[in-house]
Amino acid sequence: MKKITCSILGFGAIGQGVAEVLLMKKEYLESIGLEVKVVAIVDSKGATVNPEGLNLADCLSRKRIRGTVALENISGIEVIRSVDHELVIETTPTNIKTGGVGLQNMFAAFQTGKSLITSNKGPLTLKYRELMTTAKAAGLEFRFEATVGGSMPIINLANEVLAGNKIISIKGILNGTCNYILTRMLEERASYTDILAESIELGIAETDPTYDVEGIDTACKLVILANAIFGLDTTYKDVEVTGITKITPEALEMANENRHVIKLIGEVSKERIEVAPRLVPINHPLAVGGTLNIASLCTELAGEITVIGKGAGPVETASAILSDLIAIYKHS
């Protein structure tokens, strides 16, 4: 049995999803020879640490009841530096301006010899190449399937299952909130403002939806794909971005009369990284509705391969983190 000691930094919806999935999958992981021991969990108020392994069910219920898991006033960086473990699971919130605490956590992890799995896009849109070089130089793993498309496999699909099959371009809908808004605007013949209000009420859009509706979230995901799959060295400022805030119900209706829908499409290749609303034929796979995410990979040998899945959700995102964890350790 391979024993893996890890920390969970960030204990919001995704961090808690990771703890839940590790509880649910304990027996399965043991059946493939992996015993995962969480030795520290950190949220914005502090940390709980136990070198023998925390009781995850207790941590989850403390978080629910008290709003924090913290028992000690120490930060993620301090946990990385002072608590002995080999893997950091980084799920702090995305900050695309500075990289936030996530960026510091990532460098600290690699500097102290720890591999890292993350769902946090911010640091990867600012410092991908530097982070990857630092991890590789130290012989460490750095994986981030959860940063793009939630549970929808795309990075590991391209780099592992399709290994050897050059990816020429990727085109897709990578933001479920925008897809929901555009789908509902057409269904209800309603304005952007009305459907945005509905989306916020349903918890599909955030109270400040800028990040999603201006195409910024999609652009960040394209930057990660550009770096991780196309081997580029890009950052957020290299992307041409147009969001969905200026789309009218009339435009959607006119498209519909011509058997098209309007979707916020992200496209990435070696030559071009762009986010913009585009017309999609009504029977094309990219016309998928609701909050779904979709990505079509144009490949050298296998033609177009398309994958569709739920782009968000704590357990869904945690399942992508779990698949990264298994990928790192199953051969060791």
Added chain:
Amino acid sequence: MKKITCSILGFGAIGQGVAEVLLMKKEYLESIGLEVKVVAIVDSKGATVNPEGLNLADCLSRKRIRGTVALENISGIEVIRSVDHELVIETTPTNIKTGGVGLQNMFAAFQTGKSLITSNKGPLTLKYRELMTTAKAAGLEFRFEATVGGSMPIINLANEVLAGNKIISIKGILNGTCNYILTRMLEERASYTDILAESIELGIAETDPTYDVEGIDTACKLVILANAIFGLDTTYKDVEVTGITKITPEALEMANENRHVIKLIGEVSKERIEVAPRLVPINHPLAVGGTLNIASLCTELAGEITVIGKGAGPVETASAILSDLIAIYKHS
């Protein structure tokens, strides 16, 4: 550089596709530390053998000009037993009654300590468990991504990228010929017989289309998924099969008026393996048209994950064989 010696047994469209892909991808494979040397190629007329490695371009042009690659009158089994190599690439034609020469090749490979990658469904629908047990007992690899969905990744997607994420059921269109016929029957309001004739003329259906249109091909693929992903021990006779030969243009039209299409759907779970024409809502991902294949995996943690791709084609199928080869050797 890891040197891999292999044979290609069967040198029809898929075997030649493998040789072409190995030629195209020589530099890429070397860049990831793999040097693949083909020491023998066998077709129905005999073999060509060179322990130092065959010239694949010469073999392909000899096959095109003379109709055979054979220079020596020896069979696949004899090559497996007498030529020193470590990997067999088995692309002989599918025979679901006896398993054909493919079944003998597979057991012979495992008995002589060779790993095996195949695109041949027959042996896997008859003797999956026995083949897998024999391979595992000898510490050998046995991979077959190319048997289901051509280039569309499904077995490696479920067992590797989605590792840890239990697959509850898989539902999909796994036969491009049937999908093409049903799509065209609706488009042209034409009879099954007329569109079948068109399909044969275009090379989309075979002269004897029984295997595809009666749902047998789909059933074989479900058996492979049942065994490889759901851990069952099933064979072809466990599947309930209905084909598409009795579907009328009137039925398709009536479905269409109710915003549905009729598709030949294969479904597999621990409880049920079934192939039958079913109604699918017009805006559902499974309503995909043309010759495309599609599979929706219902997963425990990530909801429904759908993959769409080209189900056939020599280079497409060879690309699935290449991904298996890389998966076997990249960690060694």
